[in-house]
Amino acid sequence: xxxxxxxxxxxxxxxxxxxIIGAIVMIISGFNPLEGYSALLKxxxxxxxxxxxxxxxITPYIFAGLAVAFAFRTGLFNIGVExxxxxxxxxxxxxxxxxxxxKVIHLPMSILAGAAAGAxxxxxxxxxxxxxxxxxxxxxxxxxxxxxxLVNHLVRYVISDQQNxxxxxxxxxxxxxxxxxxxxxxxxxxxxxxxxxxxAIIFWLILEKTTAxxxxxxxxxxxxxxxxxxxxxxxNIVFSMVISGAFAGLGGAMEGLGTFGYAFIHSAFSGVGFDxxxxxxxxxxxxxxxxxxxxxxxxLKQGALIMPIESGVPTELVxxxxxxxxxxxxxxxxxxxxxxxxxxxAK
Amino acid sequence: MEYVIEMLNIRKEFPGIVANDNIxxxxxxGEIHAxxxxxxxxxxxxxxxxxxxxxxEQGEIKVKGKKVNITNPNIANDLGIGMVHQHFMxxxxxxVTENIVLGMEPKKGVTIDMKKAVKDVKEISDRYGLKxxxxxxxxxxxxxxxxxxEILKTLYRGAEILIFDEPTAVxxxxxIKELTQIFKTLISEGKSIILITHKLKEIIEVCDRVTVIxxxxxxxxxxxxxxxxxxLASLMVGREVLFRTEKKTAVPKEAVLEITKLNVKDARGxxxxxxxxxxxxxxxxxxxxxxxxxxQSELIEAITGLRKISSGSIxxxxxxxxxxxxxxxxxxxxxxIPQDRHKHGLVLDxxxxxxMVLQTYYQTPFSKMSMLNNKEINKKAKKLIAEFDVRTxxxxxxxxxxxxxxxxxxxxxxxxxxxxxxxxxxxxxRGLDVGAIEFIHQRLIDQRDKGKAVLLLSFExxxxxxxxxxxxxxxxGNIIAIxxxxxxxxxxxxxxxxxxxxxxxxxDTHV
Ligand SMILES: Nc1ncnc2c1ncn2[C@@H]1O[C@H](COP(=O)(O)OP(=O)(O)OP(=O)(O)O)[C@@H](O)[C@H]1O
Ligand SMILES: [Mg+2]
Numbered sequence: 001x002x003x004x005x006x007x008x009x010x011x012x013x014x015x016x017x018x019x020i021i022g023a024i025v026m027i028i029s030g031f032n033p034l035e036g037y038s039a040l041l042k043x044x045x046x047x048x049x050x051x052x053x054x055x056x057x058i059t060p061y062i063f064a065g066l067a068v069a070f071a072f073r074t075g076l077f078n079i080g081v082e083x084x085x086x087x088x089x090x091x092x093x094x095x096x097x098x099x100x101x102x103k104v105i106h107l108p109m110s111i112l113a114g115a116a117a118g119a120x121x122x123x124x125x126x127x128x129x130x131x132x133x134x135x136x137x138x139x140x141x142x143x144x145x146x147x148x149x150l151v152n153h154l155v156r157y158v159i160s161d162q163q164n165x166x167x168x169x170x171x172x173x174x175x176x177x178x179x180x181x182x183x184x185x186x187x188x189x190x191x192x193x194x195x196x197x198x199x200a201i202i203f204w205l206i207l208e209k210t211t212a213x214x215x216x217x218x219x220x221x222x223x224x225x226x227x228x229x230x231x232x233x234x235x236n237i238v239f240s241m242v243i244s245g246a247f248a249g250l251g252g253a254m255e256g257l258g259t260f261g262y263a264f265i266h267s268a269f270s271g272v273g274f275d276x277x278x279x280x281x282x283x284x285x286x287x288x289x290x291x292x293x294x295x296x297x298x299x300l301k302q303g304a305l306i307m308p309i310e311s312g313v314p315t316e317l318v319x320x321x322x323x324x325x326x327x328x329x330x331x332x333x334x335x336x337x338x339x340x341x342x343x344x345x346a347k
Numbered sequence: 348m349e350y351v352i353e354m355l356n357i358r359k360e361f362p363g364i365v366a367n368d369n370i371x372x373x374x375x376x377g378e379i380h381a382x383x384x385x386x387x388x389x390x391x392x393x394x395x396x397x398x399x400x401x402x403x404e405q406g407e408i409k410v411k412g413k414k415v416n417i418t419n420p421n422i423a424n425d426l427g428i429g430m431v432h433q434h435f436m437x438x439x440x441x442x443v444t445e446n447i448v449l450g451m452e453p454k455k456g457v458t459i460d461m462k463k464a465v466k467d468v469k470e471i472s473d474r475y476g477l478k479x480x481x482x483x484x485x486x487x488x489x490x491x492x493x494x495x496x497e498i499l500k501t502l503y504r505g506a507e508i509l510i511f512d513e514p515t516a517v518x519x520x521x522x523i524k525e526l527t528q529i530f531k532t533l534i535s536e537g538k539s540i541i542l543i544t545h546k547l548k549e550i551i552e553v554c555d556r557v558t559v560i561x562x563x564x565x566x567x568x569x570x571x572x573x574x575x576x577x578x579l580a581s582l583m584v585g586r587e588v589l590f591r592t593e594k595k596t597a598v599p600k601e602a603v604l605e606i607t608k609l610n611v612k613d614a615r616g617x618x619x620x621x622x623x624x625x626x627x628x629x630x631x632x633x634x635x636x637x638x639x640x641x642x643q644s645e646l647i648e649a650i651t652g653l654r655k656i657s658s659g660s661i662x663x664x665x666x667x668x669x670x671x672x673x674x675x676x677x678x679x680x681x682x683x684i685p686q687d688r689h690k691h692g693l694v695l696d697x698x699x700x701x702x703m704v705l706q707t708y709y710q711t712p713f714s715k716m717s718m719l720n721n722k723e724i725n726k727k728a729k730k731l732i733a734e735f736d737v738r739t740x741x742x743x744x745x746x747x748x749x750x751x752x753x754x755x756x757x758x759x760x761x762x763x764x765x766x767x768x769x770x771x772x773x774x775x776x777r778g779l780d781v782g783a784i785e786f787i788h789q790r791l792i793d794q795r796d797k798g799k800a801v802l803l804l805s806f807e808x809x810x811x812x813x814x815x816x817x818x819x820x821x822x823x824g825n826i827i828a829i830x831x832x833x834x835x836x837x838x839x840x841x842x843x844x845x846x847x848x849x850x851x852x853x854x855d856t857h858v
Contacts, residue, residue, distance in 0.1 A: 209718055209719055210717050210718055210719065211708055211709045211717050211718070211719060212717065213719075214701070214708050217697070218694050218697065221694045221695070221696045221697065222694045222695065222696075224690045225690070225691050225692065225693060225705065226694070227653065228651075228673065228683070228685060229677075229705040229706045230672070230673045230674030230675075230676075230677050231674070232672070232674075
C-alpha cells in the first residue's frame with residue numbers, strides 16, 4: 001500500500017503535527033507552548049530521576065505494543081491486552097509470594113508465570129476464533145472484564161486476607177535494582193527495560209527469521225493462499241494469540257515484580273493495554289517501531305506529570321497531543337495524499 | 348483527424364523499472380483500439396495513468412484536443428473515461444443496482460430513490476443489450492455478469508471512453524462472444540474503446556487499430572485490417588512465434604492418479620461432482636474440457652485437499668489422499684497451479700522470494716532448525732525468475748508490484764520446479780502473452796516427457812486440443828466422454844460440453 005519511505009514518514013509527520021496542534025491549543029488557552037513543552041521535556045528526561053521514571057514507564061508500553069502488534073501481523077485484533085496484562089501481573093506476584101527459592105530460579109519462574117497467564121488468557125479467544133469463528137474483538141473485550149474482577153477477587157480473598165493490596169514480593173522474585181535506583185537518584189527504574197528490549201528482539205526474530213513467523217505473516221496477509229500452501233490456519237491463529245498474550249502477560253509481570261512489587265485492587269483498567277493499541281499503530285507493527293513509539297508515549301505521559309507544576313499547562317494537554325497523533329496515523333491516507341501532491345509540486 | 352484521447356510521450360517509473368518510456372497512444376472516436384504487449388510491457392500501467400490512478404513523470408494527456416491533468420479517478424470519470432479492471436471492484440452482498448449507483452445515488456429528499464435507480468439501471472442495461480437483472484445480488488451472479496455490472500457502472504457515470512483490461516481472460520468462450528456483441532453496440536452508440544488483450548484472434552476480430560508496446564517502449568500503431576496474428580506476435584515479442592507446440596506422442600505408463608466414484612459438494616451444499624471416476628497415467632496430459640461451473644473447481648479442490656469430499660476415493664500412486672490435509676497431499680507429490688492467482692496462488696504482500704517457497708519454506712535448505720535461510724530462499728527465487736522469465740526488478744519486490752502475467756509465471760515456476768508426480772494446472776496460461784504461453788505449454792509437455800502426469804483444466808479449446816493427450820469432457824459433475832484430441836473437432840467437443848452424450852465414449856469413461 002505505502003512504500004518504505006511513506007511508512008516511516010507518516011508516523012513522524014503525525015507526531016510533528018500532534019505537537020504543533022498541541023502548541024496551538026496551548027496558545028489558545030493562554031499558555032506559552034515553548035514553556036509547556038520544555039517543562040514536559042524536563043519532566044521526562046530533565047534529570048536522572050525523571051529519566052529513570054520515564055524508562056520505567058516505557059517498559060510496559062513496549063510489551064503492550066508488542067502484544068498488539070504480534071497479533072495484528074497475523075491479522076488478529078487483540079483488544080484483550082489489558083486483561084492479559086492484569087492476569088500476568090497477578091500470576092507473577094502470586095508465584096513471587098508463594099515460593100521460597102533462590103533468586104536465579106524464583107525470578108525467572110515468576111516472570112514466566114506472568115507470561116503463561118497472559119498466554120492462557122489469550123488462548124481462549126484464539127481457540128474460539130479458530131474453532132467457532134467467534135470474533136476475537138468481542139471475546140477479548142469480555143475477557144478484559146473477567147480479568148479485572150477475577151484479579152480483584154484474588155487480591156482480596158485469596159492472596160491477601162481481605163486487604164486492598166498483596167504483600168510485597170520477596171527480594172528473590174523482584175526486578176528492583178538498587179544499583180539502577182541509586183544511579184537515577186532513587187527512581188523506581190528496574191531491570192524490566194532490558195527484558196522489554198529483549199522482547200522486541202525476540203518479536204523480530206520470531207516473525208522475520210523463523211519458519212513459524214513465515215506462517216504467521218502469511219496467514220495474516222492471505223488465509224486462502226496459506227491454506228493452499230499447506231499451512232494450518234487455525235493453529236496459527238491460536239499460536240499468534242498465545243504469543244501475543246505472553247507479551248502482554250510479561251508487561252504485567254514488569255509492573256508486579258518491578259514497578260510496584262505487589263498487586264492491588266484495580267477500581268478500573270490500568271489503561272496500559274489500551275495504550276498498547278496506539279503504540280502498535282504508531283510503531284507500524286514492527287519491533288523497532290513499537291520501541292520508539294513506546295518511548296514517545298513514556299516521555300509524554302511522564303512529562304505530563306511535571307508540566308502543570310512547572311508551566312501551569314494541565315496534564316490533559318498530553319492526552320490531546322496523543323489523540324491527535326493517533327488520529328493522523330489512523331488517517332494516514334491524508335498524509336500519503338499530501339506527500340504525493342508535495343512530490344509532484346516539487347517537480 | 349479527430350482523436351478523443353491522446354496520450355503523448357508518457358513516461359512512468361517505478362522503483363527499479365521504467366514501466367512506460369515515452370509511449371504515445373491516440374484513440375479515434377468510435378474505434379476499438381487494442382493495446383498489445385508482452386507480460387510486463389506496461390499496458391496496465393499506461394491505462395492506470397489514463398484513469399488517474401498513477402501520475403506520469405512525463406508526457407501529456409489530451410481529451411478531445413484539450414490538455415488535461417488527471418490526478419484521480421474522479422477526474423477521469425468527469426472527463427467521460429471509465430475503466431473495467433481485470434479484478435472487479437464490486438461489493439458482494441449488495442445488489443447490482445446498489446453497486447452501480449454507489450457514490451452517486453439518485454436522491455428523494457434525504458433517502459435514496461431506489462425505484463428510480465433500478466429503473467435507470469434497467470434502461471441502460473436494455474439499451475446496450477447487457478441483460479443484467481438490477482435486483483440480483485453480486486455474490487449470486489456469474490463472473491461474466493459481474494463484468495457487465497462493471498461496464499454498467501462506467502456507463503451510468505456517463506463514460507464515453509471505456510478501458511477494458513484483459514476482460515476476456517476471465518470469461519468462457521460463450522461469454523466472450525457476447526462481450527464482442529456488447530462492444531459493437533457500445534461503438535454504435537458512439538462510445539470509443541481501448542482493449543487490452545493477449546488473444547491475437549480477438550484483436551483481429553473486433554479491433555480497428557492496435558498499438559504495440561514492448562518493454563515499456565511504444566513500437567508501432569497499425570490498422571488491424573491487413574495484419575495477421577503472426578505479424579502482431581512478432582512485433583510484440585521481437586521474434587518469430589510458433590503457435591503450435593510440437594510434441595511427440597505420449598507414452599503413458601503406470602496409473603498415477605486414480606479417482607473412483609467421487610462425490611463433492613459445492614459451497615452451497617449442492618452435489619457438484621457426482622460419481623466421477625478417472626485415471627491419469629504417468630507420462631500423459633489429460634485435459635478437462637467443460638463449461639464453467641460443471642464441477643471443475645470442486646474436483647480440483649477435492650484432489651488438493653482444499654475441499655472435503657462426501658464419498659469416493661482419490662489415490663495417488665496407490666496412496667489414499669481423500670482424508671489428508673493439503674500439506675500432506677503436497678508432500679505426497681502434487682503440484683497445483685490454482686485458478687485464482689490472487690486468492691490462492693500468491694501472498695501479494697510477500698516478496699517474490701518468499702512466494703517462491705510458499706510450500707517448501709520449512710524444508711531444507713530453506714530452513715535449518717526452524718530458522719529461515721534467506722540466502723537459500725533468494726537463491727532459489729533468482730533461479731526461478733531467470734528460468735521462467737519472470738520480469739521483476741528483483742526477488743525482493745513484493746508480488747503485488749508484478750504485472751498479472753508475471754505473477755502467473757512466478758506461480759508456474761514454483762509449481763513446475765517442485766517436479767510433482769501429478770501437476771494440476773488450472774487455467775495456467777490465463778493472462779499470459781503468446782510467447783509465454785508457448786513456453787509454459789512446452790514446460791507442461793516436458794513434465795509429461797519426464798514421466799509425470801499433468802491434469803490440465805482450461806476453458807480455451809485451443810489450449811486443450813493442443814496440449815492434451817486425452818481430453819475428458821466434464822458435464823454436470825461427471826466425466827461424460829474421453830476423446831482423443833487428434834480425432835475430435837472443436838464442434839464435437841462443443842456438443843459434448845453442452846451435454847450431448849457420445850455413446851461409445853460414455854460407456855468407456857473409466858480408462
Ligand atoms: N505498483 C507497482 N510498483 C512497482 N512496479 C510496478 C507496479 N505496477 C507495475 N509495476 C511494474 O511495471 C511493469 C509494467 O507492469 P504492467 O502491469 O503495466 O504490465 P502489463 O503490460 O499490464 O503486463 P500483463 O500483461 O502481465 O498484465 C512491470 O515490470 C511491473 O513489475
Ligand atoms: Mg496487466
